[in-house]
Amino acid sequence: MNNDNQILKVRDLIVDFPIFGGIMQKKVDAVHAVRKVSFDLFKGETLGIVGESGSGKSTLGNSILNVLKLTAPDVHIDGEIFLNINDVSVDILNLEKSKMKQYRKHIQMIFQDPYSSLNPRMLVKDIVKESLDINSILTESQKMEKVFWLLDKVGLSSEQSSRYPHEFSGGQRQRIGIARALATEPEIIIADEPVSALDVSIQAQIINLMMDLQKEFKLSILFIAHDLSVVKHISDRVGVMNLGELVEINKTSDIFNNPMHSYTKELLRAIPEPDPEGREERKKSRLSIK
Numbered sequence: 105m106n107n108d109n110q111i112l113k114v115r116d117l118i119v120d121f122p123i124f125g126g127i128m129q130k131k132v133d134a135v136h137a138v139r140k141v142s143f144d145l146f147k148g149e150t151l152g153i154v155g156e157s158g159s160g161k162s163t164l165g166n167s168i169l170n171v172l173k174l175t176a177p178d179v180h181i182d183g184e185i186f187l188n189i190n191d192v193s194v195d196i197l198n199l200e201k202s203k204m205k206q207y208r209k210h211i212q213m214i215f216q217d218p219y220s221s222l223n224p225r226m227l228v229k230d231i232v233k234e235s236l237d238i239n240s241i242l243t244e245s246q247k248m249e250k251v252f253w254l255l256d257k258v259g260l261s262s263e264q265s266s267r268y269p270h271e272f273s274g275g276q277r278q279r280i281g282i283a284r285a286l287a288t289e290p291e292i293i294i295a296d297e298p299v300s301a302l303d304v305s306i307q308a309q310i311i312n313l314m315m316d317l318q319k320e321f322k323l324s325i326l327f328i329a330h331d332l333s334v335v336k337h338i339s340d341r342v343g344v345m346n347l348g349e350l351v352e353i354n355k356t357s358d359i360f361n362n363p364m365h366s367y368t369k370e371l372l373r374a375i376p377e378p379d380p381e382g383r384e385e386r387k388k389s390r391l392s393i394k
C-alpha cells in the first residue's frame with residue numbers, strides 16, 4: 105500500500121504500569137505491557153491484533169486514545185502515535201489533554217462487554233445521541249433523525265430506541281455500541297474483543313455488520329481478539345502480540361498459510377479443527393486460549 109495512506113502511525117510505543125509495594129506503597133517494579141510496538145493502520149483497512157490474554161492488546165488499543173493516562177495513575181507511556189487527518193499528521197500521544205478533545209471524534213472504541221459499557225439508566229436513543237450532544241452543531245430534531253438513521257444502519261428499529269439496554273440481547277447491545285461509535289463519523293474504530301462475549305452464532309452477525317459498515321463508511325478498524333479464527337474473515341492484515349511485543353504483522357493469508365514466527369504457529373495450532381486428530385493436537389498443546 106501507498107505510504108501516504110496511513111491514517112495511524114504507531115512508533116516505538118512503550119507502556120509500563122507501576123507496581124507498588126511495601127508499607128509506603130512505593131513503586132517497586134513495573135509491568136511492561138507494551139514493549140516498543142510499531143505499526144501502521146492504512147485507510148480503509150482492518151488490522152487484526154491477536155495474542156493471548158495479558159499480551160498487551162487492550163493496553164495498545166487504549167493508549168491510542170490516551171485512555172490510560174486518564175485511568176491508571178503513574179502509567180508510563182512513551183513513543184509516538186501519528187494521526188493523519190486531512191493530510192495533517194499529529195502526534196496524539198504527546199498532545200496535552202485539552203488538545204486531545206478535538207481528535208477524539210476521529211477515533212471511537214467498541215468494547216468487549218456491551219453489558220457494562222452502556223449506561224443502564226439511559227434509553228438507547230440517548231446513549232447514541234450523547235456524543236452528538238457533545239460534538240455536533242445539529243438541532244435537536246436533526247440529532248434524533250441521525251440517531252434513528254444510525255440505529256437503522258446497525259439493524260435496530262426506531263421503536264427499540266425507547267428501551268433500556270437491559271431489554272436487549274448481547275448481540276443487540278453490541279449493535280447499540282456500534283451505533284454510538286459511528287455517531288461522530290469517525291475515521292478509525294478500535295474494537296477491543298467486540299465479539300468475545302457473544303455466542304458463536306451471534307459473532308458472525310456482528311462481524312458481518314462491521315464489514316458492511318466499514319465498506320459504507322470507509323472505516324479503518326483495529327480489531328483486537330485473543331482468537332485468530334475470529335479475525336480471519338474481517339482482517340486485511342493481522343498483527344500478533346506476545347508478551348507486549350508485536351512479533352509478526354502480515355497479510356491475513358500469509359499469517360494463516362505462511363506464518364513466520366513460532367508464536368504465530370502456536371496460535372494457529374490452537375484453532376479448533378474439525379478432525380479428531382487436530383483435536384488431539386490441541387489437547388497436547390501447552391497453549392490455552394480462553
Ligand SMILES: Nc1ncnc2c1ncn2[C@@H]1O[C@H](COP(=O)(O)OP(=O)(O)O)[C@@H](O)[C@H]1O
Nearest residue numbers: 121135137156157158159160161162163164176
Ligand atoms: N491498569 C493497569 N494497571 C496495571 N497493570 C495493568 C493495567 N492494565 C493492564 N495491565 C497489565 O498489562 C498487561 C497487559 O494487559 P492487557 O493489555 O489487558 O492484555 P490483553 O488485552 O492482551 O489481555 C497485563 O500483564 C496486565 O496485567
Ligand SMILES: [Mg+2]
Nearest residue numbers: 161162163297
Ligand atoms: Mg484485553
